[in-house]
Each structure stands twice: as C-alpha cells, then as structure tokens.
Amino acid sequence: MIEIDNVDKHYGNLQVLSAVSMQFQDGEVTAILGPSGAGKSTLIRCINCLELISQGDIRVDGMSVLDKHRTAEIQKRTSMVFQHFNLYPHLTALGNITLAPTKVLRQSRAQAEAKAMELLKMVGLENKAKRYPAELSGGEQQRVGICRALAMNPRHLLLDEVTSAIDPEMTAEVLRVIEDLAGQGTTMILVTHEIEFARRVADRVAFMERGSLVAHQDADTFFNRQSDERIARFIDKMKH
Amino acid sequence: MIYQNLEFSIADLYLLWRGLQWTLLVWSVSMALGIGLGFVLSLIRHARIPVLAQMVVVFVETFRNSPLLVQLFLVFYGLPMVTPFAPGPAEAAIFTLSINTAAFTVVNLVAALDAIPRGQWQAASSFGLSYRQTMLYVVLPQAIRTAIPPTMNLAISQLQTTSLVSIIGVTDLTRSGLVLYTRTLKPFIIWPIIGLVYFILAKVLSLLAARVERRLQAKNTWFEAAA
Amino acid sequence: MRIDFSPVLSRLDYLLEGLAVTVLVAVAAIFLSFALGLLLAICRISRTRGLRIFASVYIDVFRNTPFIVQLFFLYYGLPEIGIPTDPMPTGILALSLACAAGNAEIIRAGIETVSKGIVDAGRSFGMSGYQIYRYLILPNALRIAWRPLGNAFVNLVLTTSVLSTITVNDLAGNAANVSAETFKPFEVYLTVLVTYCAVTFTVSGIVNSIYALLFSRVAERPVMRGHA
Numbered sequence: 001m002i003e004i005d006n007v008d009k010h011y012g013n014l015q016v017l018s019a020v021s022m023q024f025q026d027g028e029v030t031a032i033l034g035p036s037g038a039g040k041s042t043l044i045r046c047i048n049c050l051e052l053i054s055q056g057d058i059r060v061d062g063m064s065v066l067d068k069h070r071t072a073e074i075q076k077r078t079s080m081v082f083q084h085f086n087l088y089p090h091l092t093a094l095g096n097i098t099l100a101p102t103k104v105l106r107q108s109r110a111q112a113e114a115k116a117m118e119l120l121k122m123v124g125l126e127n128k129a130k131r132y133p134a135e136l137s138g139g140e141q142q143r144v145g146i147c148r149a150l151a152m153n154p155r156h157l158l159l160d161e162v163t164s165a166i167d168p169e170m171t172a173e174v175l176r177v178i179e180d181l182a183g184q185g186t187t188m189i190l191v192t193h194e195i196e197f198a199r200r201v202a203d204r205v206a207f208m209e210r211g212s213l214v215a216h217q218d219a220d221t222f223f224n225r226q227s228d229e230r231i232a233r234f235i236d237k238m239k240h
Numbered sequence: 241m242i243y244q245n246l247e248f249s250i251a252d253l254y255l256l257w258r259g260l261q262w263t264l265l266v267w268s269v270s271m272a273l274g275i276g277l278g279f280v281l282s283l284i285r286h287a288r289i290p291v292l293a294q295m296v297v298v299f300v301e302t303f304r305n306s307p308l309l310v311q312l313f314l315v316f317y318g319l320p321m322v323t324p325f326a327p328g329p330a331e332a333a334i335f336t337l338s339i340n341t342a343a344f345t346v347v348n349l350v351a352a353l354d355a356i357p358r359g360q361w362q363a364a365s366s367f368g369l370s371y372r373q374t375m376l377y378v379v380l381p382q383a384i385r386t387a388i389p390p391t392m393n394l395a396i397s398q399l400q401t402t403s404l405v406s407i408i409g410v411t412d413l414t415r416s417g418l419v420l421y422t423r424t425l426k427p428f429i430i431w432p433i434i435g436l437v438y439f440i441l442a443k444v445l446s447l448l449a450a451r452v453e454r455r456l457q458a459k460n461t462w463f464e465a466a467a
Numbered sequence: 468m469r470i471d472f473s474p475v476l477s478r479l480d481y482l483l484e485g486l487a488v489t490v491l492v493a494v495a496a497i498f499l500s501f502a503l504g505l506l507l508a509i510c511r512i513s514r515t516r517g518l519r520i521f522a523s524v525y526i527d528v529f530r531n532t533p534f535i536v537q538l539f540f541l542y543y544g545l546p547e548i549g550i551p552t553d554p555m556p557t558g559i560l561a562l563s564l565a566c567a568a569g570n571a572e573i574i575r576a577g578i579e580t581v582s583k584g585i586v587d588a589g590r591s592f593g594m595s596g597y598q599i600y601r602y603l604i605l606p607n608a609l610r611i612a613w614r615p616l617g618n619a620f621v622n623l624v625l626t627t628s629v630l631s632t633i634t635v636n637d638l639a640g641n642a643a644n645v646s647a648e649t650f651k652p653f654e655v656y657l658t659v660l661v662t663y664c665a666v667t668f669t670v671s672g673i674v675n676s677i678y679a680l681l682f683s684r685v686a687e688r689p690v691m692r693g694h695a
Contacts, residue, residue, distance in 0.1 A: 048591050075593035082591075086584035090606045090685050099602060100592035132684045152592055305621070305667040306660040307628035310639055314660060317646060318653030322470055403533035407632055414535060421543060428547055431540035435532040442531040 001026055001061060002047060002078075002156060002189075008055035009042055009211075016042045017053075018211045026155070029188045031198035031219075034208035035234070040191040041083070043208070044158045047189070048080050061155065076104065079149035083161040085141045087133040093120065093144045094129040097151045105152065112151070119147035123177050139170030146177055157181070159190040195238040199223050207231055246424050259416030260437060266330065266412060267402045270337035271395050277338060278345025283375075285346060286353045296346065303343035309404050312336045316408045333405035337398065344394050352386035353379065385456060392449040396442060403438070413437060474649035475658050485641030486662060492559055492637060493624045493666075499563035500623065501616070504570025511575050522571065529568035535629055537565055542633045558630035566623045573619060577612030578604055610682045617674030621667045628663070638662060 002024040009017035017039045024030050032040045045051045047058055049071045060077055063070040087096050097116035101107045107115075120126045123143040133141055142162055149157055159178065163171040175197050182188060182201040192198055198205060198219075205222040207215040215222065215231060226232040285296040303311065315336045320326035327335060356379050364374040406415035417434040421427060475482070510522035529537065538561045545552045581604050589599040631640030642659040646652040 050587055050591055072593045072595075075591060078591075080588070080591040082584060082588060084584055086582075086588040088585050088588070088603055088607075090610060090682075100589075100594060103598050103602065104593045134686055135684060148588075148592075302660070302664055305625075306663040307625040307639060309628045309631070310642070310656055310660050310663060313639075313643065313646070313652065314656035318656050321651070322653045400531075400533040403535045404629065406535070414533065417536065417539070421539070427540060427543035431536055431544065435528075435536045435540070438533055438536065439528065439531045 003059045004043070004047075004056075005058065006056035007043075007046065007053050007058060009039070009046060009051065010054050016211055017046070019056075020208075020211075020213050021056075022206060022213055022216050024156070024187070024189055026187050027185050028203045029182045029186075029190070029201050030204045030206060031202035032189065032191045032206045032208060033193075033195065033198060033234075033238075034214075037210070038208040039211040040208050041160050044080070044160055044189055044191060047156075048078050048158055049074055050080070072104075076152060077155045079152045079154035079157055081142070081145050081149045081157070081159045081162050084165050085133070085138075085145045087141055087144060087148070089133050092130050092132055093125065093136065093147075096133070096144055097148045100148070101151050115151055116147065119150055120144075122180075123147055124173070137170060138166040139173045142166055142174045143177055146174070146181075150181075155187060157186055157188045159188060159192070161191050161193065164193060193238070195235060207234075246426075248420075248424065248429075252420055255416045255419065256413070256433075256437070259411060259413040262330070262410060263399075263402055263412040263414075264441075266333050266337065266405055266410060267399050270334045270341060270402075271398065273334070273338035274341025274398075275345050275391060275395075278342035278349060281342060281346045282349035282353065285350050300343045300346045303340050304347065308336065308340055308401055309407060311340060312404060312408050329405070329409040332408060333402075333410045337402065337405070340401075341394065341398055345391060348390040348394065349383065349387045352383040355386060356382055385459075388456060389449075389453055392452065396445045396449060399441060399445065400438060470654060471651065472654050472658070474651045475645070475654050478645045478649065482638065482641055482645060482659070482662075485636060485638040486666075488555070488635065488641075489624075489627050489637040489639075489666070492555065492562070492627050492630065492635070493670075495559050496562035496566060496623055496627070497620050499559065500566035500570055503563060503567035504574055507567055507571035508574035508578060511571060512578060526568045526571055529565050530572070534561070534565050534626055535632065537561055538629060538633060554630070554633045554635045558627075558633060558635045562623060562626060562630070566619060566626070569619050569622075570616060573612045573615045574608060576615075577608035577610075580611050581607045610685060613674070613678050613682065617671060617678075620674060621670050624667050624670055625663065 004020055004022050004024075007017055007020045008015070020039075020043060032043065034040055042051060046053050046065065047060065049065050053065065058065045060074045063074055065071070065074060088099065091099060094113060094116055097119065098109065098112040101112040101115070102109055117126060117129060120129055123146060125140060125143055125147075128136060128140060128144075133144070136144065142165075145162070146159075162178070163174050166174060171194070175194065178188070178190070179197075179201050190198075190202075202219045204216065204218050206213060207222070215228060222231075223235065226235065281296045281299070284292050285300075287293070312332065316327065316329065316332035319332075360378055361374060364378050369378070402412060403414040406412050406418065409415070411419075413434055417430050421430050424430070507522045507525060510518040511526065513519055513522075538558070541561050541564075542552050542554070542557050545557065585603050585607070586599055589603045594602070627637055628639035631637055631643060634640065638659055642655050646655040649655065
C-alpha cells in the first residue's frame, strides 16, 4: 500500500504539489489524470524517491520516504517506466533489463537473463534482446523500459506518461502490454493523457489540477457518473 | 676563475620585459598574418577551386599533423639551404607560426562555412544574387560569427605555443628564462615566474575573449528573435 | 641548392630509432595522461570541496602555461630537491601531467553531457551512487569524450617533439643530430615532418577504429516525439 499524507512540494517559489493526500491499494490500477503541469509526474517521482517532498509524508508499505535508510528498499519495491524511456544507451536491451537485478538484487547473470528473456517474450521482443536502444523504435524502446521495471519484481509499478514520446502508430503495442499487466493484477499507478485507455484499464482514477488532488474515485463513478462539471468537461475534451 | 653571478638584479627584470615584448610581438603579428592567410585559404577551399582546393587540404593536414618545433627547424635551418630566403630567428618564427595558425584557422572557418544551410544559397540565388554577393552579404557574416569563438581559443592557445620559438633563438619570455636559469641555476624561482607571466597573459586574453563572446551571444539572440 | 635525400637515407636506421622512442614515449604518456585525466575529472566534480579546488587549480595552471616551461621546471627543478632526472622518464612525466589537464576537461564535459534521464533510471531502481557512476555515467561519458580525446592524443604525439630540448633521443632529437652531421636540414626535417604526419594519421585511425568497434551501435539518436 502507498499512503500519501498531506504532501507539499515546491521548487523555490513554485508550488508543484499542495496538500495531496490519497492511498493506493495493492492490486489496484490507478490512473492519474489532469491537465499538463498539474503535478502528476512529480507525485510519482516523489513516491519513487527521485524527488524529495517539502512537507507531509509518503509511506510505501509502511516505510517513509523521509527515512534515508529506507530509500533503497522503497526503490526496490517501486519501479518506474519513464516518459522518455531513459534506456541506458551503452547497453543492449538485455543489458538494460539485467543491470539493476544483478547489481542491486544481486541475482546471478544467468538468473537475471532468463527472467529478462521471459519478459522480452511477453512484450514480443525476444528477437531484439541484443539490440542497442539506438537500434530500436520508440515503441520498442518503451516496451524494453517496461521489462526493465518488471525485472525488479516491483510491488508497485509507476508509469509516467509512457506513450507521450512515442509515434501514435506505435502507442498501441505499448498500451497492450500494460493492459495485459493490469489483467494479471499488478499494482500500477499510471500518469496518462490517454483517457480511453484509462477507462479500459483503471480501477480507480485520481484527477489533479494545479498541484492539488481534485477527485479520487472508482473508474465507473469517474467516467460514467461524474458530478463535477469541470472534470466532465475535461473528460469530454480529452476524448476528441 | 670564471665569475658567475648567481644573484638576481634589477637588470634581470628588464630582460624579462624585453622577453615579454618579443613574445607579444611574435604572437600578435603571426596571429594577424595567420588568421588572414587562413581566411583566404578557407575561401579557396570552400569554393572548391580545382587543384588549389586540394593543395589547401594537403597544406592544412600537413601543418596540423606535424610538430611546430619541426616546422620551425624546417623553416629556420632548412629554407636557407634550398631557397634564397634566409630568415633570421624572429622572421622564421613569425613565418612558421603564421602558417601553423592559418592551417588551424582553415579548419574552423571551413566548418563554419559548411554549416550554412544550402537553403540560404538557393534563397539568395533565387533573388538573383551572384556567388560573390551571396558570399559577401549572406554567408560570410554568419560563418565569421560562428568561427570567432574557436578562432579566439586558437589564438589563446597559440600564445603558449610561441614559447617554442625560443629554441631557434628568438629572445622571447622563455628564452629570457633560459638565460636567467643558466646564469643563476635557480629553476624553482625562474620557471614559476615565467609560467606566471604566461598564465596572466592567458587569463587576460580569456577574459577579453569571454567579453567578445558575450556580446556576440547578445547579437545572436537578437538575430534569432528577428528570424 | 640541390635537394638530395641520400644522406637522410644513409641515416635512416638512426631516425627510425628516434621514431621508436617517440612512439614509446607517446604511448606511455597517452595511457598515463588518460588515467590521470579521469581521476582529475572525477575530483573536479566531486562533492568534496578540497578535491574540487585542487583539480580546478591543477587544470588551470597546466592549461595556461607553456609545456616547455613545465618541462624545464621539472627537468631542472627536480634535481634541486634531490630527485635525479633522466630525460626520458622526466619527459613522459611532464607530458602526462600536462595532457592530463586537457583530458580532464574533456572527460568532465563528457560526464556533464550524460543525460540526466539515465541517472534517474539508475536511481529509480535503487542503484547506489557508485554503481550509477561506474555502470552508467562513466561508460557514456567516455563514449561522448572519445573523439575529442582522440584529438588530444594527436596533440600529445606532436608535443613529444619538445622533449628533444631536454636531450631525449626521439624523432625530432635524432633529426637535429642528423641535420647537423649531414648539413641537409631541409631534407631531414621534411622527411621527419612527413613521418610525424604518418604517426598522427595512424593514431587518428586507431582512435576511429576503437570508436567504430565499441560505440557505432550505441550512438544516440534524438528521442522520437509524438506528432500530437
């Protein structure tokens, strides 16, 4: 479980998150929606200890992100898939996936590679294991990015606008992989602009605007019985 | 008994001062000549004038890829044996440094010229501008602006390189260091002082270059805003 | 005024000995200056203030003073404090110290160019600071720095000639001796000039081959953006 407790985050005078509180239950898929600059990505980066929070607390399975000694453990339990993939350019797809498992989890090379091949097969890239990121398309790179995150056996998978840097004709292949994962009961928090996709996979939806949490509802209520007129307008606009 | 004066005197300061003057003279004259020559050679190279352009390439590669010291020896000791041209140390030094600097200038300027998009040439010729006019009013102003920072860096680093002219007998700063060293045998005093003078010169030049670059940058932003 | 290369040919073996010394000195100094440069670059951006200051002062001093002055300082200075100086080891030391400063700046620029994204990725999976440095930053920084480092190595090869001024018997030094013996300075120095060109072209060739071998498949393309 991830508990967000009254979190503030600011860069200098710029307030990015203000008094955000919510909980993510295990086994749930939560979509975080909202206009650009709402603080969605910052929130999941704070969960992953990539950014420090300014006020409040975030607990991942009971461990606070404020406790420096727990940072490594929290990062092992939460894996991130990045908007711009952030693959390691000097390593093959296989090397990208196995680096952290061998260095952080201290798995044997053979074990890590077997798992990596299994994951690559799942996303349909088993024949690209020896390719470098520069030799892969955007969609392929992002699927490798997902494998890299899954190879850590995370309890919580964090996805940061994973399709927004990919050519439109390649987003489907990435979304299909995420949909499969959702079907298998992986806990996921996904920041996205793909509203139709969120409707298909999300159990719950959080809506953020200007650093604040505006709504946190189950998906059915959010999409089909939306009482907030502004959110309804946003959903309507994003559909087209 | 040979009398050797191991102490420093006020006259030594004058020696250093003369050395500094020679260093600055050799440096400034050869930078001016070298950059000028490099400019002309760049135009030849960029225009791809047959034979001449290839000669420029061979010239540039030869002088970039061989030591300045050997170039100095070739000019100072070699030229008088095969040509009527018998330069003294200072002339040989300026001649060699100019040619050496020209070679590096060509690299910078040709890169800047080649970086001008073909579209600009096409646009200019569609308005009926001649090659000469396009070069003069469209291409060169931009290319020179790009080439100024690397050329300033080149000039600053060539200041250090001028120290090698002491080996063929130019009484520059380094030579005056050698003179003082052989007389006083105090390397720990002399070489740091000589080094410090070069250091200060380099810092002053770097400051000037940074100022020019800032002004250039301001102009560039203006150009971009206008575009 | 007649050009005659036969005296050069008669002393070819001696010139080749000089070439061997040049190559030896250059190879030794390339390795040393690279290792030292890497160390300095890491100090230069370290969190420890003392190391940072040391590295920037070192780099500043060595880059802004002429190599020949540094060389004379070491060669004539070290015996003053009781360290005997042989020309060749002193020359290699001076070259390595001097070129390390330039290499450090190149490597530092490489480190700073490594995209923040891959550091984020490493941190996000719980890699330690050392692991991120060792497995992510340095390999990419070296790839980025490789070509400029190659230019620096070529420069180093050319600078070896200055060691002849402290009586190292390298190519330039032996050339001066042959020139004095044969009274054919033009032919001797022209030959030697071309030989240096051959050496630097070889060095460039090796540098490029290593790049092609290690990095050709790695070169980053710009991140593809959606058409939204």
